[in-house]
Amino acid sequence: MAGPMYFQWQNDILLKDIYPMRLVKLRDFLVFFKEADLWAEYKNKNISTLSADVKEYENGMDYARTASFKQYSSFKNYFMIKDARSFYIKYKPIEEEAMALIQKNHDYFIASWPKDIRGERSFIQSRIESFKTQLGFLRDRIRYLQRQLEGMAAEHPNRAKVQTEYKLKNESALPMLLEEMEKLRQFDEIYNKVEAPKLEWYKLSKADPKYTITEAEFLVNYAPKVPVTVKDIVRLKVEQYAKTLEGKG
Numbered sequence: 560m561a562g563p564m565y566f567q568w569q570n571d572i573l574l575k576d577i578y579p580m581r582l583v584k585l586r587d588f589l590v591f592f593k594e595a596d597l598w599a600e601y602k603n604k605n606i607s608t609l610s611a612d613v614k615e616y617e618n619g620m621d622y623a624r625t626a627s628f629k630q631y632s633s634f635k636n637y638f639m640i641k642d643a644r645s646f647y648i649k650y651k652p653i654e655e656e657a658m659a660l661i662q663k664n665h666d667y668f669i670a671s672w673p674k675d676i677r678g679e680r681s682f683i684q685s686r687i688e689s690f691k692t693q694l695g696f697l698r699d700r701i702r703y704l705q706r707q708l709e710g711m712a713a714e715h716p717n718r719a720k721v722q723t724e725y726k727l728k729n730e731s732a733l734p735m736l737l738e739e740m741e742k743l744r745q746f747d748e749i750y751n752k753v754e755a756p757k758l759e760w761y762k763l764s765k766a767d768p769k770y771t772i773t774e775a776e777f778l779v780n781y782a783p784k785v786p787v788t789v790k791d792i793v794r795l796k797v798e799q800y801a802k803t804l805e806g807k808g
Contacts (some may be wrong), residue, residue: 612792615792
């Protein structure tokens with residue numbers, strides 16, 4: 560039996576409907592004060608006395624770079640898949656217009672992924688903007704159908720047809736496009752982490768025709784030649800703390 564409720568957000572339905580950002584903002588609040596506490600602890604320390612922290616930072620960054628490259632590769636490989644239908648079979652039925660837009664997105668990646676690294680980030684962002692437009696059109700259609708249903712008598716001969724389209728657009732097409740959009744946004748986010756080393760590799764490979772290190776090898780083993788600072792250590796500890804909050808209620 561569930562315990563007593565003292566706040567509205569303890570109701571699962573209200574939590575999802577009225578307070579969907581509550582847990583996100585609670586985590587932001589905890590991370591903000593954790594960062595303040597860590598900075599208060601470390602701000603007067605000299606980096607020369609923090610050899611253990613520096614070692615932890617370097618190990619953590621090695622792991623983060625490897626993880627970032629794996630994520631980058633995973634997302635890029637996904638968008639280069641010719642037929643994306645198998646990723647959306649969980650939507651029953653699949654809304655074919657939405658599926659066509661998703662497939663078109665993959666076709667664009669396959670046909671137009673820039674040959675020059677300097678154009679990759681803008682290409683990803685252009686795909687995001689295109690999907691925003693398509694989502695806007697879909698939401699307009701859903702709102703139009705909803706207004707039709709609200710003004711339509713129960714016995715209206717077209718009501719069943721409008722109801723069927725509304726359900727398909729709202730419960731299949733919309734979540735399908737939102738899922739593809741989220742993948743684009745995550746790809747853009749992870750690209751931000753690998754962009755600098757990718758550009759560095761690009762410059763090295765263009766400057767030396769005999770440069771044999773592949774982009775993948777360079778990204779996995781990338782180690783920027785900059786000294787570790789107290790600020791770097793605090794930032795890593797904040798990120799580690801934030802990860803401990805993921806999934807918690």
